[in-house]
Amino acid sequence: MSISIAESIRNVELGIRNETASSIPNSKFQIPNSPELLAPAGNFEKLQTALIFGADAVYFGGKNFSLRAYGDNFTRDEIIQAVDFTHKLGKKIYAAVNVFAHNTDLDALADYLKFLDGVNVDAVLVSDLGVLNLAKELTALDIHISTQANVTNWRAAKFFHELGAKRIVLARELTREEILTIKANCAAELEIFVHGAMCISYSGRCWLSKFLTGRDANQGACTHSCRWKYNLVEEKRGGEFFPVGEDERGAYVMNSKDLCLLPNIGEVIQSGVASLKIEGRMKSVNYVAGVVKVYRAAIDSYCANPDNFTIRDEWLDELDKVAHRPYTTGFFMSDGNSTEIHDTSKPSRSSDFLGIVREFDPSTMTATIEQRGKFELGERVEFFQPTGKTFSQTITAMRDVDGSEISVAPHAQQLVTMPIAEPVEVWSLMRS
Ligand code: SF4
Known part of the structure; x- marks a missing residue:
């Protein structure tokens, strides 16, 4: 969740x-x-x-x-x-x-x-x-x-x-x-x-990763072992994992x-x-x-x-x-209570990064996007600008570097031009 x-x-x-x-x-x-x-x-x-x-x-x-x-x-x-x-x-x-x-x-x-x-x-x-x-x-x-x-x-x-x-x-x-x-x-x-x-x-002054995997956090090689899911095992019952935790979701203690x-x-x-x-x-x-x-x-x-x-x-x-x-807020406003999450260690996010605006031509209102994630015609995307307001639009047309019309941009770092709804700053991120 x-x-x-x-x-x-x-x-x-x-x-x-x-x-x-x-x-x-x-x-x-x-x-x-x-x-x-x-x-x-x-x-x-x-x-x-x-x-x-x-x-x-x-x-x-x-x-x-x-x-x-x-x-x-x-x-x-x-x-x-x-x-x-x-x-x-x-x-x-x-x-x-x-x-x-x-x-x-x-x-x-x-x-x-x-x-x-x-x-x-x-x-x-x-x-x-x-x-x-x-x-x-x-x-x-x-x-x-x-x-x-x-x-x-x-x-x-x-x-x-x-x-x-x-x-x-x-x-x-x-x-x-x-x-x-x-x-x-x-x-x-x-x-x-x-x-x-x-x-x-x-x-990071921690020996957990080194102890469990041999990779030392103090040498920059942490495996983030603190974020793994832990169970209790009795030494003669290998393979039987007894859940540890505050509730039924397990323990990422x-x-x-x-x-x-x-x-x-x-x-x-x-x-x-x-x-x-x-x-x-x-x-x-x-x-x-x-x-x-x-x-x-x-x-x-x-x-x-x-x-x-x-x-x-x-x-x-x-x-x-x-x-x-x-x-x-960690420890800043308190003593650090409520700083762990026990039900999952996976980060969440609500936008996908699709590309970076490398050029914008105001005379034709077209932008050149360097592709990072897959996107296609008809997709709704937003442009997150370095200083300007974020705006959204639907992709109505796309061309590759040779000027050929394409319907999907599948290749990493491919350059794609497309009509753009508003003037857009170079370095803006295109996101889903
Ligand atoms: S991320 Fe976790 S395992 Fe790595 S140093 Fe910090 S506390 Fe230790």
């Missing part, structure tokens, strides 16, 4: 579809500084999408030493290209180097950190003190402490700051009050996660819901954190575009007029369309 974000938000502890700033203590606000919106870049196309749909900054992993060993990740040539693309837009790019290193990694790490410094990434995200030490010794890179380091108190934050970290990405397992206390006692920039998947353990702090974006911004991070380097282009656009709009709207801020239905609807588990 999937639960919509609207239901999640109503049913879980957080609240309210139409949250206003007046629900936050101290109803008279200064206009707050706009925090950075930081988005995941699992590959170059996702990096471009995140920046074009409104992220101020992106984070990525190279082929080694980040914690997404099974992601696409970036080659050194791609990193150079990514830095160039990001800086031309006046935005920032951070490299995740948050693996827990072994002695045998150190020489290659030193070489990689010098490379990142040479190509001018804006910061490196580290967890391991040895990597921090190497980065300080060999480079002039800004250092951000990864959430993998699990900073949960102001002394730890202050200590990392004194060691040379410019920014601390706090553990996800903190309440708003704890974040405010850390902010009051530590001069480093603070970054918090506002959206995306969570770990049942402290942000360690399967965390997804974090969504949109309903509390006012409290998040008022807490004074420097950067709001979206999780999901393994997620799709559709996810990156949708989530980034929603948080961009919410941050801008709140910072422009906090006293009259309202969560818009269209934002909630959009977050419902991207792949997600039921949402929770």
Whole structure:
């Protein structure tokens, strides 16, 4: 059973579809500084999408030493290209180097950190003190402490700051009050996660996957074993599975819901954190575009007029369309109760990603779409634009690159032209 974000938000502890700033203590606000919106870049196309749909900054992993060993990740040539693309837009790019290193990694790490410094990434995200030490010794890179380091108190934050970290990405397992206390006692920039998947353990500091499969979460190879379905087996009765759980649906006792702090974006911004991070380097282009656009709009709207801020239905609807588990505010407004989903571990989504608009010709009102999913004549589709409103239309005609009429676009990355009902921005996503 999937639960919509609207239901999640109503049913879980957080609240309210139409949250206003007046629900936050101290109803008279200064206009707050706009925090950075930081988005995941699992590959170059996702990096471009995140920046074009409104992220101020992106984070990525190279082929080694980040914690997404099974992601696409970036080659050194791609990193150079990514830095160039990001800086031309006046935005920032951070490299995740948050693996827990072994002695045998150190020489290659030193070489990689010098490379990142040479190509001018804006910061490196580290967890391991040895990597921090190497980065300080060999480079002039800004250092951000990864959430993998699990900073949960102001002394730890202050200590990392004194060691040379410019920014601390706090553990996800903190309440708003704890974040405010850390902010009051530590001069480093603070970054918090506002959206995306969570770990049942402290942000990946977990041995479950390694124990069950040999794939180590702390080396970026997690199998998400916490999301599997578990039963009880007595040692002499192999093959007899006794259900464990709170009800008849079984037990996904360690399967965390997804974090969504949109309903509390006012409290998040008022807490004074420097950067709001979206999780999901393994997620799709559709996810990156949708989530980034929603948080961009919410941050801008709140910072422009906090006293009259309202969560818009269209934002909630959009977050419902991207792949997600039921949402929770996690620990931010409470102690993290109601953060697991016990009936399924499968994410739900309500839109399929069909293609990207690569060109639009206003003189003929035709668009060129690069195909990602199968679509055909007569199908109803929507165009999700980087800045403009989403609109829908029926596909009335299609041509391939040779100009021949076609009725279906079956090939991955095939270029297709079609008449378009309204002017459409390049980079818009076509979705079902
Ligand atoms: S198994 Fe689950 S809790 Fe452990 S690191 Fe992987 S995702 Fe996180």
